[in-house]
Amino acid sequence: MKSEIYVVSxxxxxxPEGKIYYPLQVGPAKETFKGYLRDNTGDNIADRNQNYSELTAQYWVAHNRQADVKGLVHYRRLFSDGGSHFFATVDQKYNHVMNEKxxxxxxxxxxxxxxxxxxxxxxxxxxxYEHIHHIKDMETTRKVLEEKYPDYVPYFDKCVQRTSAHMFNMFIAKSAIFDEYTDWLMDVLFEVEKRTDITGYTPxxxxxxxxxSELLMDVWVEKNEINYTEVPVMFMGKQHWVKKITSFLMRKIKGNPNKDEK
Structure with a gap:
């Protein structure tokens, strides 16, 4: 079984070490980093990276790579060997990254x-989402699903009303599933993009x-009854928990100052 996990940066x-890991460069840098693949070759949407983030890498993998298993992780977030290793140092965490076996x-x-x-x-x-972003964009997403994929709407409504979700746009899957999910996701997002004006949005x-897309992952997985398992993610750097928690609570109390007026 040939497995390729792409580390987006x-x-x-x-x-991470191991032959299953492939560094994949995204973004506008002119030079290609030594030892990295790049998402601006072949069939690609690299010029959309400012708005699509790691999804430009996901699209590239789905449309340009052949493997039995494909995966997408981030240079700052990696799947572990099964443990959380929350209090480990960064060097220690690299010793606990998921390996091929x-x-x-x-x-x-x-x-x-x-x-x-x-x-x-x-x-x-x-x-x-409403406290951090512009909720009209989620409303547009639901409208697109109603028109293009109505069978997904009940799953969307159920998933967005939960207090938990599979986040980070990180996953590993058998190739056919990786590609199918990517094609569905892009079909939805490209249509949302056509209907969305981001003038005045912050970077x-x-x-x-x-x-x-983070909120569409569970929608697709549950609608298609995918047989999945969960693995802890390790953050490969310092996390400023006091700042994060304070910011989260302030948004909850005050709301997003940039959100749309009703």
Whole structure:
């Protein structure tokens, strides 16, 4: 079984070891980093990276690579060997990255690997999006699903009202599933893009389609009854938890100052 996990990065940085890992460069840099593949070759949407984030890499993998198993992870977030290793140093975490043997064992039993769900506890995925982004864009997404994929709408409504979701646009799957999900996702997002005006959005908000896609993963997985398992994700760097928690609570109290007026 040939497995290829693509580690998406916009800069040259440390990569996990092992022949299953392929550094994949995204973004506008003119030079190609040594040892990296790049998402601006072949069939690609690399020029949309500012708005699609790591999805330009996902599209490239689906349309340009051949393997039995394909995966997408980030240089700062990697699947572990099964443990959380929350208090480990970064160097220690690199010793606990999922290896080929562990991956093969999981893929013998499952069709997809997802991160453990992120739980927001005090708000739903819909309200969380509303507090950070422009909720009209999620409303547009639902409208597109109504028109193009009506069978998915009940799953969408159910998923966005939960307080947890599989986030980060990280997953590993058998090739046919990886490609099928990617084609469906892009079909939805390209239509949303046609109907969306992002004039006045901050650079962060302009990453709109990467954010929307995080909430579409569970919709597709549940509608298609994908046999998946969850694996912990390790953050390969310092996390400023006090700042993150404070920011989360302030958005909950005050809301997003940039959100759309009703």
């Amino acid at each position: 916009h800069k040259q940085t440390r990569m 562990q991956l093969t064992k999981l893929m013998d039993k499952y069709d997809m690997i997802l991160p453990r769900k992120r739980n927001y506890y005090i708000e739903t995925s819909w309200s969380h 962060y908000e302009q990453r709109i389609y990467g954010f929307i």
